[in-house]
Amino acid sequence: MRELMKGNEAIAEAAVRGGCRAFFGYPITPQNEIPEYMSWRMPEVGGCFVQAESEVSAINMVYGAAASGARVMTSSSSPGISLKQEGISYICGAELPCVIVNMVRGGPGLGGIQPAQSDYFQTVKGGGHGDYKMLVYGPATVQEAVDIMYDAFDKADKYRIPVMLLGDGMLGQIMEAVEIPKMKDSASFPKKEWATDGTGVGEKRRVINSLYIEPDVLEAINHKLFDVYSELEKHEVRFEEYLTDDAQTIIVAYGTVARIAKSAVNLLRAQGIKAGLLRPITLFPFPTLAIEKLAKKKNVKDFLATELSMGQMVEDVRLSVNGKKPVRFFGRTGGNVMLPEDIVNAVLEGK
Amino acid sequence: MSVVYKKSKMLTDTPFHYCPGCTHGVAHRIVAEVLEEIGAEGNVIGIAPVGCAVFAYNYFNCDIQQVAHGRAPAAATGAKRCNPDKIVFAYQGDGDLASIGTAEIVHAAARGENITVIFINNAIYGMTGGQMAPTTLLGQKSTTSQKGRSAIVNGNPIRVSEMLAVLDGPSYIERVSLGDVAGVIKAKKAVKKAFENQKAGKGFSMVEMLSTCPTNWGMLPLDACTFVKKEMTKVFPLGVFKDI
Amino acid sequence: MEEKIIIAGFGGQGVLSLGQFIAYSAIEEGREVTWLPSYGPEMRGGTSNCSVVVSDLQVASPIISSPDFLIAMNKPSLYKFQMKVRPGGCIIVNASLIPDKVERTDVRVLYINAQDLAIEAGNSRTANIVILGVYIKQSGLFDKEKVLHVIEKKFASKPKVIPANIKAFELGYAI
Numbered sequence: 007m008r009e010l011m012k013g014n015e016a017i018a019e020a021a022v023r024g025g026c027r028a029f030f031g032y033p034i035t036p037q038n039e040i041p042e043y044m045s046w047r048m049p050e051v052g053g054c055f056v057q058a059e060s061e062v063s064a065i066n067m068v069y070g071a072a073a074s075g076a077r078v079m080t081s082s083s084s085p086g087i088s089l090k091q092e093g094i095s096y097i098c099g100a101e102l103p104c105v106i107v108n109m110v111r112g113g114p115g116l117g118g119i120q121p122a123q124s125d126y127f128q129t130v131k132g133g134g135h136g137d138y139k140m141l142v143y144g145p146a147t148v149q150e151a152v153d154i155m156y157d158a159f160d161k162a163d164k165y166r167i168p169v170m171l172l173g174d175g176m177l178g179q180i181m182e183a184v185e186i187p188k189m190k191d192s193a194s195f196p197k198k199e200w201a202t203d204g205t206g207v208g209e210k211r212r213v214i215n216s217l218y219i220e221p222d223v224l225e226a227i228n229h230k231l232f233d234v235y236s237e238l239e240k241h242e243v244r245f246e247e248y249l250t251d252d253a254q255t256i257i258v259a260y261g262t263v264a265r266i267a268k269s270a271v272n273l274l275r276a277q278g279i280k281a282g283l284l285r286p287i288t289l290f291p292f293p294t295l296a297i298e299k300l301a302k303k304k305n306v307k308d309f310l311a312t313e314l315s316m317g318q319m320v321e322d323v324r325l326s327v328n329g330k331k332p333v334r335f336f337g338r339t340g341g342n343v344m345l346p347e348d349i350v351n352a353v354l355e356g357k
Numbered sequence: 358m359s360v361v362y363k364k365s366k367m368l369t370d371t372p373f374h375y376c377p378g379c380t381h382g383v384a385h386r387i388v389a390e391v392l393e394e395i396g397a398e399g400n401v402i403g404i405a406p407v408g409c410a411v412f413a414y415n416y417f418n419c420d421i422q423q424v425a426h427g428r429a430p431a432a433a434t435g436a437k438r439c440n441p442d443k444i445v446f447a448y449q450g451d452g453d454l455a456s457i458g459t460a461e462i463v464h465a466a467a468r469g470e471n472i473t474v475i476f477i478n479n480a481i482y483g484m485t486g487g488q489m490a491p492t493t494l495l496g497q498k499s500t501t502s503q504k505g506r507s508a509i510v511n512g513n514p515i516r517v518s519e520m521l522a523v524l525d526g527p528s529y530i531e532r533v534s535l536g537d538v539a540g541v542i543k544a545k546k547a548v549k550k551a552f553e554n555q556k557a558g559k560g561f562s563m564v565e566m567l568s569t570c571p572t573n574w575g576m577l578p579l580d581a582c583t584f585v586k587k588e589m590t591k592v593f594p595l596g597v598f599k600d601i
Numbered sequence: 602m603e604e605k606i607i608i609a610g611f612g613g614q615g616v617l618s619l620g621q622f623i624a625y626s627a628i629e630e631g632r633e634v635t636w637l638p639s640y641g642p643e644m645r646g647g648t649s650n651c652s653v654v655v656s657d658l659q660v661a662s663p664i665i666s667s668p669d670f671l672i673a674m675n676k677p678s679l680y681k682f683q684m685k686v687r688p689g690g691c692i693i694v695n696a697s698l699i700p701d702k703v704e705r706t707d708v709r710v711l712y713i714n715a716q717d718l719a720i721e722a723g724n725s726r727t728a729n730i731v732i733l734g735v736y737i738k739q740s741g742l743f744d745k746e747k748v749l750h751v752i753e754k755k756f757a758s759k760p761k762v763i764p765a766n767i768k769a770f771e772l773g774y775a776i
Contacts, residue, residue, distance in 0.1 A: 010621070010628050010636070028439050036640055054438040058431065059464035066428035066461070070435025073422045074402055074443075078435070096425045119640070147659070180663055181621065181636035183628050202420030202436070204402040204443035211369070213414045215423040262663070269662035345666040 008185050013148045014039035014178040016186065017107060017171065018047065020155035021079055023189045026105070027053035028078040030067035032060055032086060035119045036175040037109040040081040061086040065093030065106075072102040073214040075201030077159045081107035083175075084125050085116060088133070094168060095134030098231070099216025103162035105155070106140075107171045109178040110314075112341045120341020121175035123261060126318035129172050130290040137228050139235045141169045141242060142289040144260035148182040150287070156187055161242070163196055165234050172289060174314060176262040176343070238291045245293035246285040249275065253282030254307045255353050256300050258323050260286045263344070267312055270349035280305075281353060289319070297326035308356055309333040312349055314342075332356075365389035367398060371415045378571035378578025380535035381409060384477055385416055387541070388448070391549045392419070395556060397444045402436045404429045408450035409483040427458025430465035433472045444555060446473040452482045455491040455517050462521070469526035469560035473551045476517065479568040480589060487573030491515045494592050499573075514592055518565045522598035529554050529562040530599040536567065536585030540595075559601075567593055602657045604742060605665045607682050609650035610674025610695070615729030619672065620651035622733050622751060627655045629747040635663035648677055655742060670740070672732055674715075676701065693735055695728065711735060711776070718772045724762060727769035734773020745774065 011019075018040045021029075029044040041057065048055035058064035064080050071078040082090060087108045097104060108129065112122040127133075129142050141161055145151035151173065158169040206212040218224035246264075249271055250256060259267040264285040274281040284300060286293050300306050308331050311320035320335045327333050336352035338344045367389035375381045392401055401419035405411060407426035414421040424432040429447035437445040454462050454476050465472065481499055482488040489499040489506060492514050496505040506514075518532045531547045534540035544566055551562035567589045569581035576584060606623060610616040620636050627634035638651040652665045667687040673679035674695045686692055688707040697716030713735055715728035722731070730752070737743050752770060756763045 008628060010624055010634070028435070030435060056434060056438060056468075059460050063428065063431040063434075063461050063464065066425060066431035067435035067438075069424060069428070070404070070422060070432030070437075071439045072435075073432070074420075074436040074440050076435075076439035078439070092425055093428070100423075175640070176637060176663065179638055179640050181624055181634075182660075183634060202402050202422050204400055204420050204440055204445075206420040207399045207418055211418060212420045213423070214421070215414055217411060217423055265660070266662040266664055272661065343664050345664060346662050347666050 008183040010181050011148065011184050012039060012179065012181050013151060013173065014109070015043050016148050016152050016184045017155050018043040019186050020152040021105065021158070022047055022051055023186055024156040025077040025159045025190050025192055025195060026079050027051065028071045028076045029053070029055045029080065030058050030064040030071070030078070031080050031082065032058050032064050034083045034086045036111060036178050037081050037083045037107065039178065040107060061089035062093065065090040065097070068104050069093055069097055069100070069102060072097065072104045073100065073202050075198045075203045077195070079105040079107070081109070083109045083111045084113050084122070087125060087128065091128070091134035094140070095136050095138060096216050097168050098138035098140070099136060100214050101166040101231070102214070103159070103166050103168070105158045105162055105169045105171070107173065109173045109175055111175050112339060118341040119175065121262065121343055122314045122339065122341060123174055123263065124315040124318065124339065125172065126289065126313070126315060129170055130292070138231060139167070139238070139290050141165065141167055141238055142172055143170070143287060144172045144289045145177065145287065146261055146264045146285065148177070148180060149184045151177060152184050152186055163198070165238065167234060172261070174262050242288055243291045243293050243295075244287035245296050246287060247296070248283040248285065250282035250284060250300060252280055252305055254280045254305060255282070255356070256306055256309045257281060257283045257349065257353070258286070258297065258309060258311045258319070259283065259313065260289060260319065263312060263314055266344060266346050267349055269346035270353070273346055273350050274353060279353065286319070292322045292326070294322070294326040297323060298328065301327040301330040306331060310336060310349075310353055310356065312336045312344065312352065314338055365393050367392040367418045369416055369418050373416060374412055375409065376572040378569060378581055379409075380566070380568040381477060383535050383541055384475060384566055384568065385413070387545045387548050388446070388475055389417060391545065391552050392444070394549065395552050397552070401444045401446070402440060404433045404436070404445070404447040406447070406449040406453040408453045410448055410450055410477065411484065413448050427453050427456070428461055429453065429458065430461040430470070430472070430474065434465055434468070434470050437470060437472050441471070444473070444552065446475060446552070448475045449477070450483070451476070451478045451480065451490045451492040455515050462517070463524070466521045466561050466563070467524050467526040469528070471555055471558055471560050473555050474561070474563040475548065476563055476565040477568045478517070478565055478593065479570040480514075481570045481573045483570050483573055492593070494588060516593060518563070518598045521563065527561040527563065527599050528559040528601050530565075531597045532565040532567065532593060532595050534567040534585055534590060534595055535569070536582045565593070602742070604655045604670070604740060605668045606653045606655070606670040606672065606736070607650060607665055607668040607685070608653065608672040608674070609648065609678030609682055612649040614649075614674045615726070616649045616674055617651050619729040619733055620653045622730070622748070622755070623653050623655070623736065625751045625755065626737070626743050626748045629751055630743060632657060633659050635660045637663045648675070650678065670736060672736060673699065674729070674732070675699065679703070691739055693732060693739070695732065697728065711739070713773070713776065719769055722765050722769035722772055724765035724769070727766050730766045730769040731773040734770040735776055738774045738776065
């Protein structure tokens with residue numbers, strides 16, 4: 007049944023249905039509905055909820071729970087996610103599965119509380135120390151966020167990596183009709199033989215660790231991690247193309263901005279301008295090949311990347327286009343959100 | 358030939374890396390023996406810190422997580438909440454627990470998390486080479502307080518047991534000394550109580566162990582033991598600070 | 602079909618819930634809808650607004666540049682948004698709080714004494730539901746019975762207030 011739900015609450019319920027049974031978080035706007043929802047929902051399904059003393063502590067509670075085999079998540083917004091970076095690096099180093107939600111707000115510093123996409127670099131380029139990646143999604147609608155969240159724990163378990171859902175403030179606050187799939191059966195979840203659930207002893211003792219003092223051992227671990235990331239690049243890339251077949255201008259946008267861009271494409275088409283939209287759904291792995299393919303097409307004349315930032319994802323668009331066509335950028339920041347007409351004008355300026 | 362002493366089966370066969378005269382090994386043995394005595398084998402999740410005890414994951418014969426500096430009580434919280442029937446302990450040094458991880462230990466204690474914390478206080482950063490710790494005594498020399506710790510320049514040492522004892526959350530807090538045999542015997546009793554408390558669901562228990570660091574103190578092991586007994590106990594008095 | 606509505610007023614005037622009633626009603630009609638609130642300091646007593654887009658297709662932009670309807674519950678809201686309404690659009694003015702007249706001539710304007718009608722309905726806090734009735738009538742996209750059903754459902758935990766809210770809706774709808 008379709009229900010009208012706020013993004014944050016729908017995401018929380020989808021996590022529960024996807025098997026999440028532990029939540030650790032700390033209040034920060036604009037994601038508070040997620041911990042608020044989990045605080046009553048977790049006990050209801052036999053899970054646990056702790057409001058931690060800090061985001062630092064919350065992510066380390068996630069570490070402890072994930073290491074002991076739980077389906078666990080945390081959520082926060084930009085300044086809080088910065089604090090979690092240490093923990094995320096350790097989680098990646100120790101190959102622990104978990105899910106992290108970032109409802110991005112403007113920065114740097116305390117910034118603002120309005121929507122932004124200025125955490126793209128921090129998220130896909132590794133905000134913490136060391137060579138690591140996460141599986142990162144940038145959903146555009148509440149339904150898409152729900153569907154991604156519902157399967158996020160399966161993906162995290164499959165690859166033993168953190169999955170991040172990168173929303174902007176709008177995605178958390180917006181209400182839309184959604185259908186949340188039914189509760190997953192925990193009996194179907196893969197057994198975690200590696201988990202330190204306390205039963206290990208002697209030969210069967212398990213150690214969760216990210217310390218490798220021997221250079222050759224650490225290097226081997228680095229390669230092992232990157233083997234996983236190349237698996238992601240092979241199997242997990244997701245994107246949507248809208249009216250790109252005959253398009254001369256390709257707009258690239260993700261998240262809520264992609265919806266505004268879609269309206270802009272419609273407005274441009276109404277004026278007889280052949281615009282199309284490429285919307286990355288996974289931000290890592292990035293749809294590099296899809297963009298490269300478009301860049302090679304004769305009818306494609308140029309690209310416009312549009313974001314709620316000073317220009318972050320545009321760098322990955324440029325790497326993908328690799329000089330074949332001009333790539334321009336249009337962004338709004340500070341919590342300001344562009345209108346469809348603003349994107350139309352940005353496209354027209356390039357004509 | 359009869360066996361008069363053997364290694365606890367809750368320790369692995371990996372030789373300790375600790376320096377000669379360091380009491381980490383004694384502390385490890387106490388924890389392992391207690392885990393064995395309470396029948397916890399195959400039912401334990403250990404949390405190893407960053408610091409000299411970072412390699413604790415090589416020594417304890419149980420599932421164990423090595424975690425970020427100072428965050429052991431948070432990771433222990435996550436592990437225990439998701440595995441309430443398991444014995445969960447965090448093993449931390451003074452830099453880990455009393456400096457970078459103060460928020461985590463205070464709040465785990467305040468929440469009354471049903472975990473056991475072993476706190477090794479040797480008044481120095483050992484692993485990184487003898488820098489000043491939050492528990493370094495006034496006048497004590499370290500590589501970052503070379504003329505001796507000054508209250509004006511470096512601030513005063515922190516008494517963690519006393520500090521946590523004022524909270525409502527903890528069920529048991531005791532400070533013991535590993536400086537002599539009598540202290541070690543007392544320490545084992547304290548650790549046993551701390552684990553039995555967890556088994557009984559009584560909540561947060563912590564045993565602070567005054568320990569030696571002959572290498573970074575620049576002392577012979579016996580002198581280090583004397584320093585623990587004579588100097589450290591003046592600033593860090595032994596005793597039970599909370600027991601409910 | 603796509604209809605875009607901006608609803609604005611003081612925090613506490615039921616601006617966000619008015620938008621939600623429209624959104625719930627749209628779902629009852631089997632339509633797509635987005636409800637996007639302004640969030641942050643506004644929720645602590647300042648001004649508050651939300652954007653609602655009702656559509657037959659999945660809503661692309663939830664951000665509205667030129668609304669079909671503006672519901673202005675207080676004076677600052679009227680001045681903030683009135684020039685954005687598309688020509689031929691409609692402005693519903695809460696005349697109980699706004700003495701001013703809309704200066705534009707290319708839009709329809711309805712001046713509603715929402716506060717008086719709410720009191721007539723028996724509950725002074727139903728001014729937003731009076732306005733809901735006005736909007737539903739003007740929009741023409743909604744089946745009145747379905748909206749009444751939504752009102753009953755949403756107040757199910759406080760059955761005492763249902764009659765006044767139904768009356769408030771009817772008073773608005775009758776205009």
